[in-house]
Amino acid sequence: MKTAYAVIFMSILVVFLFTAITTLHPMGYPGHTEMDDYFIKNAQIEVGANNVVTSIVFDYRGFDTLGEATVLFTAVISVVALLRGVKKDEE
Amino acid sequence: MKSDMSTIVKTVTDFLFGFIIIFGIYIIIHGHLTPGGGFQGGAVVASGFALLFVAFARTFLDKKPQQLYGLFESVGLLIFISLAFLGIYRTFFYNFLANSGGLFGMKITQGINPGYFNTAGVVPLMNMAVGFEVACGLSLIVYLLYRGVIEEGEDGE
Numbered sequence: 001m002k003t004a005y006a007v008i009f010m011s012i013l014v015v016f017l018f019t020a021i022t023t024l025h026p027m028g029y030p031g032h033t034e035m036d037d038y039f040i041k042n043a044q045i046e047v048g049a050n051n052v053v054t055s056i057v058f059d060y061r062g063f064d065t066l067g068e069a070t071v072l073f074t075a076v077i078s079v080v081a082l083l084r085g086v087k088k089d090e091e
Numbered sequence: 092m093k094s095d096m097s098t099i100v101k102t103v104t105d106f107l108f109g110f111i112i113i114f115g116i117y118i119i120i121h122g123h124l125t126p127g128g129g130f131q132g133g134a135v136v137a138s139g140f141a142l143l144f145v146a147f148a149r150t151f152l153d154k155k156p157q158q159l160y161g162l163f164e165s166v167g168l169l170i171f172i173s174l175a176f177l178g179i180y181r182t183f184f185y186n187f188l189a190n191s192g193g194l195f196g197m198k199i200t201q202g203i204n205p206g207y208f209n210t211a212g213v214v215p216l217m218n219m220a221v222g223f224e225v226a227c228g229l230s231l232i233v234y235l236l237y238r239g240v241i242e243e244g245e246d247g248e
Contacts, residue, residue, distance in 0.1 A: 044201050048189045049123035049211035057128065058214045062175060062184030068130070069221055073168055076228040080161065083235040 096146050104146035111139035119222035123211035129218040133225025140230040144237050152238055160231040167224030174213050174220065188212035 039056060047055035057065055118125075118132030144151055178185030189212030190198050197209045208215075 041201075044199065046189070047186060047211055047214065048195075048197065048199050049214050050199070050204065050206050051123050051125065051128075053126075054123050054128050054214060054218070055211065058122075058217045059184065059186050059189075059212075062217070065217075065221070066172065066175065066184075069168055069171060069224060072225060072228055073164065076164060076231055079232045079235055080157070083239055 096148075100146045104142055108139055108143055111142065112136055115139060115222075115226065119218055120215060121208070122218035122222075123214045124206040124208065129221030129223075130225050132218075133222040134229060136222070136226035137229030137233065140226070141233045141237075144234055148237065148241055151234070152241060157231060157234060160227045160234065164224050164227040164231065167220050167222075167227065170220040171217055171224065174217055178213070186212040186214070188216075189214075 039052060039060070043052045043055045043060075044050065047059050049055040049059075115132045115135035115138075118127035118135055119129055120132075122128035122132065175184045178187040181187070188195050189210075190196060191212070192198075195209055195212050195215055197207055199207060199210055
């Protein structure tokens with residue numbers, strides 16, 4: 001019975017993978033999206049920063065950067081909670 | 092005194108520490124002009140502090156800087172969030188200083204230009220805040236781990 005299940009599952013997986021391979025987009029498609037063009041054309045004027053990557057990270061996608069900073073903050077808090085000074089004279 | 096490293100390491104650290112910190116601060120405050128930014132520059136500054144901990148372990152363990160690091164880390168994150176909230180009259184994270192003509196508000200032209208420092212609005216300020224936070228946070232992690240290693244070694248002897 002287990003073998004039958006395995007065969008059915010494997011055949012479904014193989015069919016799925018072959019279908020996925022044959023229906024892949026050609027290499028490089030889709031090319032330029034509208035968002036890329038907008039950033040390249042307008043980021044320097046709108047934000048005023050020469051570094052377009054920074055203007056995306058800190059201005060257009062600032063909320064994402066806030067999440068990253070919060071993740072780092074949480075990591076530091078957990079390390080502090082784990083390794084904070086433990087008083088040894090309580091024994 | 093056993094945990095301090097040799098004179099060679101201490102002398103080289105004395106020489107190199109300032110340069111590492113200056114380089115990290117340069118990466119942080121020029122984040123809107125050159126590759127890099129708050130996260131990368133903060134990591135560089137934290138690596139300078141890590142070198143300092145390794146070379147002068149005993150001195151720094153006695154000074155107990157974790158309260159200071161924790162305070163500055165929180166202040167950095169709070170400045171970042173406050174700058175984001177200052178533009179709340181348009182949207183969250185609205186760049187209210189860009190192209191305003193005032194602080195960091197210089198207008199630039201499209202294309203190649205020399206890279207003026209006084210541009211990009213709140214982006215340099217946010218870079219500094221995030222750099223502050225990352226530098227102090229990573230230094231705190233390195234300090235706590237290194238303190239654990241030192242105390243473990245002393246207990247074993």
